[in-house]
Amino acid sequence: MNKIHEYLQKEITQLKTKSDVFKEHIRQLDCEIASESEAIGRIEGMMNHSERIFQSENSTKGFEEMEVGRLQSELEEKQQEKTVLEQKVQELNTKIQELQSLLSGMHKDCWYEYTSYDMIHSVEVERQRIARDIHDSIIQNLTAVMYKNEFIKKIIDTDYNRAKLELSAQDTMIRNCINELRNVIYNLHPMATDDLGLESVFYDLIERIKASTDMIVEYDYSSKRTELNSSIVNVLLRIIQELCSNSIKHSKGTTITIQIRIGENHIELIQSDDGVGYDYQSLTKVRNNNTGFGLQIMRERVHLLHGKLTIQNLGKGIEYRIEIPIPKCCETK
Secondary structure, rough: OOOHHHHHHHHHHHHHHHHHHHHHHHHHHHHHHHHHHHHHHHHHHHHHHHHHHHHOOOOOHHHHHHHHHHHHHHHHHHHHHHHHHHHHHHHHHHHHHHHHHHHHHHOOOHHHHHHHHHHHHHHHHHHHHHHHHHHHHHHHHHHHHHHHHHHHHOOOOHHHHHHHHHHHHHHHHHHHHHHHHHHHHHOOOOOOOHHHOHHHHHHHHHHHHHHHHOOEEEEEEEOOOOOOHHHHHHHHHHHHHHHHHHHHHOOOEEEEEEEEEOOOOEEEEEEEEOOOOOOOOHHHHOOOOOOOOHHHHHHHHHHHOEEEEEEEOOOEEEEEEEEEEEEHHOOOO
């Protein structure tokens, strides 16, 4: 029975890994399709813009039409490839569900093994989220810059003034790329933990959260310490980011409340909102549609610090209470 259990678990892991590869390829295709669609729109817009403003024969019109045709052909191929991959993912998901159903009926103690896999899988989902953030913003802007450069090369000898204007327009795109990269780097490793005091670290994050939403963010901080191990601080920052991101995206509320209490031997973090709430008990495990990963990752982060997470529906909104002990080995940076 144990060998059958191990075999089924291995099969599920392999199928999920294969499905993840297909999903990652689909996501990359989505980014490429979006980038090429945007590029086609930009080129067609430039063609129409040229005809309206210059009202003369555009020496680059032939190049632009050829470029649009090439991009449309690539777009169709990628859309067909995406359809095939989506069908394969659906087939794999059906097999995974069948094996999981068989496995759950064989062994009552398989929850821990399944959860262990989910944690590994959730880390991969987090990595994919970071890659998606880069692809959906930075890559698209850089792709637009690349196509603009190709266009500028064609017109710079015949229309210097217009080429100069196009170069100026690229400055905004490049600045956007730099800002997006800074945000990604900050989310991966908040540099303030290395440079600012403990209170300023949390204050800086709260200000960033306030700037990203129309919701009211109420913040209360107290500490008996001036220093704390940077690993613990980084985990707390990511937990706050995850909780506030969920409230902003899903709560439909107006107010977020954050309380941080740092004592000599323990930390208490309380975050709540006045939104619609949700059935958190249904997310004690990751669903087949990949929902629940945020809560799963947060639980594991708290668990790694030997902490305790309590979730409570407030009638209107939901409250997260996190208690983390401060071990002596982590009293300083």
